[in-house]
Amino acid sequence: MTSEWLVVGGLLALGGLWWDGLQKRELAIQAARQVCQRAGVQLLDETVSLARLRLRRDDRQQLRLYREYAFEYSDTGDNRLPGRVYLLGGEVLDVNLVVMRLG
16 A cells, blocks of 8 residues: 555656646746847747756755756747756746857
């Protein structure tokens, strides 16, 4: 009976992690969309993908999940440039657009 409860508990924990990940992904999409609008560029595919997941400490030294999301945007409409959204827990730390410069 005890092992069954461990399995149920493990499945509930995985389900909670999955649900939290969906919410954080939506937060990352909103952050990428806002930055692209402010910069006057187009967010391609209207989505982000998880590039990195690990544990990090916040300012209060509490362990939080650190997520790095990748996305692509276009400044001309016919190219694809990389961007990144960085989350720590439920807080957006930064959003970066890679700017390509010639010469």
